Amino acid sequence: xxxxxxxxxxxxxxxxxxxxxxxxxxxxxxxxxxxxxxxxxxxxxxxxxxxxxxxxxxxxxxxxxxxxxxxxxxxxxxxxxxxxxxxxxxxxxxxxxxxxxxxxxxxxxxxxxxxxxxxxxxxxxxxxxxxxxxxxxxxxxxxxxxxxxxxxxxxxxxxxxxxxxxxxxxxxxxxxxxxxxxxxxxxxxxxxxxxxxxxxxxxxxxxxxxxxxxxxxxxxxxxxxxxxxxxxxxxxxxxxxxxxxxxxxxxxxxxxxxxxxxxxxxxxxx
Numbered sequence: 001x002x003x004x005x006x007x008x009x010x011x012x013x014x015x016x017x018x019x020x021x022x023x024x025x026x027x028x029x030x031x032x033x034x035x036x037x038x039x040x041x042x043x044x045x046x047x048x049x050x051x052x053x054x055x056x057x058x059x060x061x062x063x064x065x066x067x068x069x070x071x072x073x074x075x076x077x078x079x080x081x082x083x084x085x086x087x088x089x090x091x092x093x094x095x096x097x098x099x100x101x102x103x104x105x106x107x108x109x110x111x112x113x114x115x116x117x118x119x120x121x122x123x124x125x126x127x128x129x130x131x132x133x134x135x136x137x138x139x140x141x142x143x144x145x146x147x148x149x150x151x152x153x154x155x156x157x158x159x160x161x162x163x164x165x166x167x168x169x170x171x172x173x174x175x176x177x178x179x180x181x182x183x184x185x186x187x188x189x190x191x192x193x194x195x196x197x198x199x200x201x202x203x204x205x206x207x208x209x210x211x212x213x214x215x216x217x218x219x220x221x222x223x224x225x226x227x228x229x230x231x232x233x234x235x236x237x238x239x240x241x242x243x244x245x246x247x248x249x250x251x252x253x254x255x256x257x258x259x260x261x262x263x264x265x266x267x268x269x270x
Contacts, residue, residue, distance in 0.1 A: 003050070006019075007019055007020050007143070009150045009157070014042075015039045015040055016038075016039070016041075016154055017039055018037070018040060019037050019038075019150075020150065021035055021143055021147075022034040022036065022064065023096065025136065026056075029136070031140070035049065036049060036064065037049070040083060040086050045082035045085050047065050047089065049062055068085070068092060071088075083170075084169060087172070090151075094176040094177060097180045098179070100136075100140055101137070102183075107129075107133055108187055108191045108194065111133065111191070115194055127198075130191065130194065133191055134188065134192075134195070137187050137188045137191065141181055141188060144180040144181040144184065151173050152174060212269065215260070215261075222253070226249055227249070230245070
């Protein structure tokens with residue numbers, strides 16, 4: 001009846017109650033958690049769905065169970081036990097997780113190309129896309145880790161409720177969740193490398209820009225100094241009576257500016 005954001009398992013006298021989640025990317029790039037509940041007994045499996053978040057169509061949360069049911073109706077799947085049936089549904093959930101990570105991997109590759117080729121004209125949007133992708137990958141990675149813990153606990157509890165052959169199904173599910181976690185972790189590391197590259201490039205460009213501003217400021221300071229000296233209009237300044245005083249001052253400004261420009265150019269500040 002109540003929505004939970006954490007996978008869990010509870011043991012009851014005749015069944016296990018398992019709560020899992022599947023990811024769904026929303027319109028605002030938010031990751032919805034589609035809740036799937038299972039009551040697993042020795043002779044039965046009962047599934048319930050939800051509650052779902054706002055804006056999530058019920059069909060999205062029913063996808064895995066609908067797929068397994070369709071296989072059974074078409075006589076392509078004949079589960080011999082409730083755990084085998086649960087295994088088929090949960091395997092479909094892990095495939096959805098894997099497909100989610102694969103789609104995010106394409107986004108990360110596109111983002112890496114954008115950063116490497118410097119083709120984005122909107123740095124704020126680029127940074128937002130980076131952290132949205134990181135949030136999505138971390139969500140699925142956390143989901144896979146917590147789901148694995150649930151079935152690891154279910155494996156310990158299964159002798160009390162489930163048949164002996166259920167261990168093989170649980171072990172395979174543990175491996176599937178490990179694979180999803182590994183994929184999400186790898187893409188997250190790759191994305192972190194892209195973020196580090198972008199941050200390093202931005203810091204380098206800012207440093208170069210600061211050097212350019214410093215160089216231009218130093219050049220302007222010299223011209224301002226000369227103009228300030230000859231603009232004081234003291235009565236006893238011999239240069240005020242020079243016939244060529246103005247061209248001299250302009251020439252002095254130009255020469256000093258040129259010398260400083262050459263110096264900064266050699267230092268690669270300009």
